[in-house]
Amino acid sequence: MVAAETIGYHIAVSRTQTIVQLNDALLARLDERAAREDRSRSALIRDAIERYLLDDVAAELDRRIVEGYRRLPQTAEEDAWAEAAARDAVREEQW
Secondary structure, X not given: OEEEEEEOOOEEXXXXXXXXXXXXHHHHXXXXXXXXXXXXXXXXXXXHHHHHHHHHXXXXXXXXXXXXXXHOOOOHHHHHHHHHHHXXXXXXXXX
């Protein structure tokens, strides 16, 4: 089954219904959270899946950053500049 939800006034987002099997304990926890947040099970599950999948995106970004620094490491001059900038920022902070 495909459903559409509107976002704002005019943008429709297509959705496909998916069956997920949960054990009784997990279902009870899901229902408790849904009641506490006044949200539907579906909304909670969608948000949880999105957060879970975003971890993959973050891990890939981290991997690319590390690879970039391995290919082109910072110079001693850049390290000194970064350390001086950090010291200045800490010194200027209104602790």
